[in-house]
Amino acid sequence: MKSRWTARLLAACTGLALALAAAGVSAETVIKLAHPNRNDAFDNTAGAMAIVFKNHVEVATQKRVRVEIFPEGQMGRDGDAVKLVRQGTIQSAISSVGGVAPLYPMLAVIDLPFAYSSVANAYDVFDGPFGHRLAEEIRRRTGLAVLGFGDPGGLFTITNSKRPIRMPEDVKGLKIRTMDLETHRTMIGSLGGTPVNVAWSELYNALGTGAVDGQMNPVPIVRFANFDEVQRHLTLSNHLFLPYVWVMNAKFLDDLAPGDRAAVMNGARLGVVASRGLSRLIESSDRGLPPLAQRMQVHTLTPREAEAFRKVTQPAVREAIERRFGAEGVEMLAAFERAIREERTP
Incomplete structure (x- = not known):
């Protein structure tokens, strides 16, 4: 009798171990990223941002974090995709200013015309203290973390x-x-x-x-x-x-392991740099x-x-x-x- 119960206990423990192991294998983190254009890194800047981001994040995390890209408005117009990010249905979106403005109308302040001396001046503004403040305000008012401000095509x-x-x-x-x-x-x-x-x-x-x-x-x-x-x-x-505003669900970002969160932030920075370089190349x-x-x-x-x-x-x-x-x-x-x-x- 004792050996029978021992065998059953061992079988139960083995089954539990296998179940936990399987759960660990399947418990990858998936980022669903929407953007409005073709998913081509050389065709448009949103595509470049998304593809550079996916490559960096998956390599840096050894695919603990996987990025699924939904291009060409598959998640709806920019405003629709941003709302899905806010709800947590998807995790991230690269959006026009117009897609974010309904949730944060004070984006209108960046519409002051004839203000910049050059496109480099614009980049510096959004990478500097004002851009950080704007990102913090958007997060505080909407629950959307801003990963960066990309270039859709210049001035x-x-x-x-x-x-x-x-x-x-x-x-x-x-x-x-x-x-x-x-x-x-x-x-x-x-x-x-x-x-x-x-x-x-x-x-x-x-x-x-x-x-x-x-x-x-x-x-x-x-x-x-x-x-x-x-x-x-x-x-x-x-x-x-009018930059692309790259948003991510703030709770999702906060819940990532520190190393994975760093990979996401670094990948977004690289994506923004790619958008700016490609924009200048296309323009000329x-x-x-x-x-x-x-x-x-x-x-x-x-x-x-x-x-x-x-x-x-x-x-x-x-x-x-x-x-x-x-x-x-x-x-x-x-x-x-x-x-x-x-x-x-x-």
């Missing part, structure tokens, strides 16, 4: 089919498509233009038919969307920089400015012209931010402007 330009834009009065009367953001509408309105809300999927046709005269986006996006086929004039205005390649210059009339704003735009647009946008966010918005905007001055690259 913004303005295109249109009517005339060269060199001075503020040249925008008067033009119908310009903007994102559905009050600050962008305010900027165009202050110049005497008419801001128009057109879905991205419909914009090419709207420009082609003349329902809309122009739009604003970075050079690589102008080329990618073939806007040179329906737009004649390109102004290198460099008036905005046959997928950027050179072919646009062959098909469009290109004008680069002089310092005097940029200052004229600054004097018209910045007061209007400041007023819109103060009206919406009050003293808190004014203080955050002041911190943003201070960071631009302090981080300005000579």
Whole structure:
């Protein structure tokens, strides 16, 4: 009898050990990462960020942490993916500013136009104390940890089919498509233009038919969307920089083992660097400015012209931010402007 119970006990212990071992093998950590573009590290900057991140995290953790990438809006539009991250349905998303702004509207402070001296100046602002503060505020208000601020294509330009834009009065009367953001509408309105809300999927046709005269986006996006086929004039205005905001569910990040969390943060930093390098390469390649210059009339704003735009647009946008966010918005905007001055690259 004793040997029978001993045998049963041994069998039970062996089964439990095997079950625990199996659980240990299958207890890998999975990060589901959504982004809006093709999952190609050489095609677009979001793809580059995601692929560099996946490679680093999986190698650094010996695949204790595995990254599953969901590109091309498989998790919905940017705002939908960000909400899924917040709910914990997925763990991370690379989103446009527009996808995060509904949860943290004060992102509007970075819409102050004609503020940066260069794209390097913009990078320094988001990598420096202001970027850290912005990330902390987003986390505090939304439960989303910011892994970094990537580059979707550089500084913004303005295109249109009517005339060269060199001075503020040249925008008067033009119908310009903007994102559905009050600050962008305010900027165009202050110049005497008419801001128009057109879905991205419909914009090419709207420009082609003349329902809309122009739009604003970075050079690589102008080329990618073939806007040179329906737009004649390109102004290198460099008036905005709207980074990708890379978010992760904060509780998920905090619950990672320290070594795995470090791998995630380092992988995100490498991904952001990759986005910036690729953005600059695309801008100067046959997928950027050179072919646009062959098909469009290109004008680069002089310092005097940029200052004229600054004097018209910045007061209007400041007023819109103060009206919406009050003293808190004014203080955050002041911190943003201070960071631009302090981080300005000579």
